[in-house]
Amino acid sequence: MCGIFAYYGQEKKSVSMVIEGLKKLEYRGYDSWGVAAANQDDFFIKKAVGKIGSYKYKESDFPESKMIMGHSRWATHGGVTEINAHPHSTENNEIVLIHNGIIDNYLDIKKNLVTKGHIFISETDTEVLAHLIQEYYEGDLAAAVQKSLKEIKGRYAILVMAKDNNKLIAARRGSPLIIGVNKKNNEYFIASDVPAFLQHTKSVIYLDDNQMAQIDKSGIIFKDLETDKQVEKRVIEVSWNNEEAEKGKHKHFMIKEILEQKNTLKKAIDQDDQQIIKIADEIKKAFGTYLVGCGTAGKVCLTGTYFFAEIAKKHINFEFGSEFPYFKDFIREGSLLIVVSQSGETADTLEAIEAAKSKGAKILAIVNVESSTMAREADHTLLLNAGPEKAVASTKATTAQLAILYLLSHACNGGITEGKQILVRTAAEINDMLNPRYEEHISKLAEKIKSVESMYIIGRGSNYPMALEAAIKLQEVSYIHAEGFAGGELKHGPIALITKGTPCIALVANDETKSDIISNATEIKSRGGYIIGIAPENNEVFDYWIKVPDVGTASPIVNIIPIQILAYQLAVLRQNNPDMPRNLAKSVTVK
Numbered sequence: 001m002c003g004i005f006a007y008y009g010q011e012k013k014s015v016s017m018v019i020e021g022l023k024k025l026e027y028r029g030y031d032s033w034g035v036a037a038a039n040q041d042d043f044f045i046k047k048a049v050g051k052i053g054s055y056k057y058k059e060s061d062f063p064e065s066k067m068i069m070g071h072s073r074w075a076t077h078g079g080v081t082e083i084n085a086h087p088h089s090t091e092n093n094e095i096v097l098i099h100n101g102i103i104d105n106y107l108d109i110k111k112n113l114v115t116k117g118h119i120f121i122s123e124t125d126t127e128v129l130a131h132l133i134q135e136y137y138e139g140d141l142a143a144a145v146q147k148s149l150k151e152i153k154g155r156y157a158i159l160v161m162a163k164d165n166n167k168l169i170a171a172r173r174g175s176p177l178i179i180g181v182n183k184k185n186n187e188y189f190i191a192s193d194v195p196a197f198l199q200h201t202k203s204v205i206y207l208d209d210n211q212m213a214q215i216d217k218s219g220i221i222f223k224d225l226e227t228d229k230q231v232e233k234r235v236i237e238v239s240w241n242n243e244e245a246e247k248g249k250h251k252h253f254m255i256k257e258i259l260e261q262k263n264t265l266k267k268a269i270d271q272d273d274q275q276i277i278k279i280a281d282e283i284k285k286a287f288g289t290y291l292v293g294c295g296t297a298g299k300v301c302l303t304g305t306y307f308f309a310e311i312a313k314k315h316i317n318f319e320f321g322s323e324f325p326y327f328k329d330f331i332r333e334g335s336l337l338i339v340v341s342q343s344g345e346t347a348d349t350l351e352a353i354e355a356a357k358s359k360g361a362k363i364l365a366i367v368n369v370e371s372s373t374m375a376r377e378a379d380h381t382l383l384l385n386a387g388p389e390k391a392v393a394s395t396k397a398t399t400a401q402l403a404i405l406y407l408l409s410h411a412c413n414g415g416i417t418e419g420k421q422i423l424v425r426t427a428a429e430i431n432d433m434l435n436p437r438y439e440e441h442i443s444k445l446a447e448k449i450k451s452v453e454s455m456y457i458i459g460r461g462s463n464y465p466m467a468l469e470a471a472i473k474l475q476e477v478s479y480i481h482a483e484g485f486a487g488g489e490l491k492h493g494p495i496a497l498i499t500k501g502t503p504c505i506a507l508v509a510n511d512e513t514k515s516d517i518i519s520n521a522t523e524i525k526s527r528g529g530y531i532i533g534i535a536p537e538n539n540e541v542f543d544y545w546i547k548v549p550d551v552g553t554a555s556p557i558v559n560i561i562p563i564q565i566l567a568y569q570l571a572v573l574r575q576n577n578p579d580m581p582r583n584l585a586k587s588v589t590v591k
């Protein structure tokens with residue numbers, strides 16, 4: 001949540017360069033934005049409400065500077081206003097600061113600072129930190145930041161500059177901050193995610209929790225905030241390239257990423273078999289295993305519990321990241337937490353890791369972003385290999401996560417080869433399925449239902465969590481009220497919601513659940529519901545049929561794809577921006 005991008009170099013660059021980098025991070029927060037640049041003896045500061053992506057400017061609007069920072073905001077404390085947008089500064093721009101995260105104890109600190117004469121103009125928690133740093137600032141900015149952070153409770157990634165100081169300080173605890181390095185030019189690019197600076201460098205340093213970086217004209221040094229000792233950091237080359245992080249010929253990232261599923265499944269299962277077998281062994285011998293994720297990743301985890309039950313005959317618990325800490329008493333040494341995440345930075349999942357680690361559990365992270373916090377916190381990591389996912393609605397990462405859990409469940413049963421074969425076939429079927437005719441067939445349905453108020457999705461077995469995931473997908477980009485249910489649960493209450501013409505999607509698999517889910521669809525149809533069947537074969541109960549390949553136990557992977565397309569098309573028809581749905585952000589780094 002919130003995008004940070006900054007430049008520090010020996011040559012002056014236009015502020016517009018940072019604005020362009022920020023645009024690449026806008027999926028992290030897009031309600032307001034701001035930039036600050038050292039400019040002669042002061043700072044040039046510009047803030048605005050709205051999407052930075054739609055901001056048109058002339059290069060001449062901005063100064064050039066050797067030290068520039070920018071922020072795109074996802075509001076937590078304080079409404080969406082120019083004053084609440086970052087950067088925040090103290091009187092006369094003595095201290096200028098941007099922040100991603102939440103300062104939990106900001107009210108107490110504020111009260112104290114007010115008694116010392118500090119005047120606050122915004123409603124944010126961030127402004128409090130700027131004033132606290134000013135309170136301690138006596139010419140050594142790093143020392144003032146370090147002292148201030150000792151008093152802070154909560155999560156943060158911050159960048160700080162001070163007047164007449166020419167140093168840029170970066171620090172993190174719980175929110176990501178990555179430093180792109182161009183050694184040749186002695187340039188640094190600091191961002192909350194790699195795509196912001198991919199066009200400048202692929203050499204990166206990951207700042208860890210409780211670490212601070214100080215950048216000045218002589219280079220960069222790192223310190224541990226707790227021990228006060230200098231630390232050495234490794235420069236890592238990232239594998240993503242700039243093109244992967246661009247929309248290319250597509251109108252939106254969401255459809256680009258949906259169509260990329262022609263290839264991403266293959267890449268997801270391109271794992272080292274020996275590592276998969278080793279992890280499967282850990283799963284088998286673990287005493288208490290939990291699958292943990294949030295939002296879509298949570299639904300994938302729930303699907304995983306069905307894969308393990310069905311294929312490996314192994315019981316695995318599931319909990320959302322935010323709920324997991326309430327179950328930590330069931331974790332002990334020998335337990336295993338499998339976290340699933342696209343970003344590897346979701347705060348609730350990170351808290352679950354913290355809780356599990358404190359009890360001695362081991363962590364397996366299944367993530368897309370290599371070297372993300374989760375990847376680095378884990379004992380074992382499996383990468384999704386899906387390339388950057390920038391649309392807020394997760395699509396290609398979802399199916400890649402499902403594929404890895406599916407593979408692991410086969411490996412737990414000694415059947416890694418069989419699992420891989422099914423997934424290779426599934427990947428080929430998806431490649432055939434994703435063609436313009438398929439999209440057109442779904443678009444006819446989208447046109448038909450674009451004005452409905454509510455819709456429902458039902459599934460059974462491993463397709464029940466996919467019904468929940470389908471609902472999230474439809475909600476977040478189309479804004480249509482959508483709810484997913486276990487097919488058998490409908491008659492216990494929700495069926496009262498069905499009236500004439502209510503669209504209801506049935507996710508059907510060609511397995512033991514088939515006849516029951518068809519019966520559930522028939523019950524809905526008898527009450528006037530309009531049945532959309534997503535199934536390998538047509539059925540007389542369907543009013544509209546969307547064909548999916550018959551891939552046996554891997555059916556959740558293919559059944560969710562037409563819903564992703566439908567959600568995208570509904571968003572476009574309803575004139576929503578599918579890449580940046582209202583109130584949401586791609587990476588949820590606050591609790």
Ligand code: M6R
Pocket residue numbers: 294295296297298340341342343344345346349392393394395472473476586587588
């Ligand atoms: O990065 P993560 O996979 O940990 O993110 C978890 C959720 O925030 C995410 O899946 C969210 O629900 C998506 N917007 C859904 O499309």
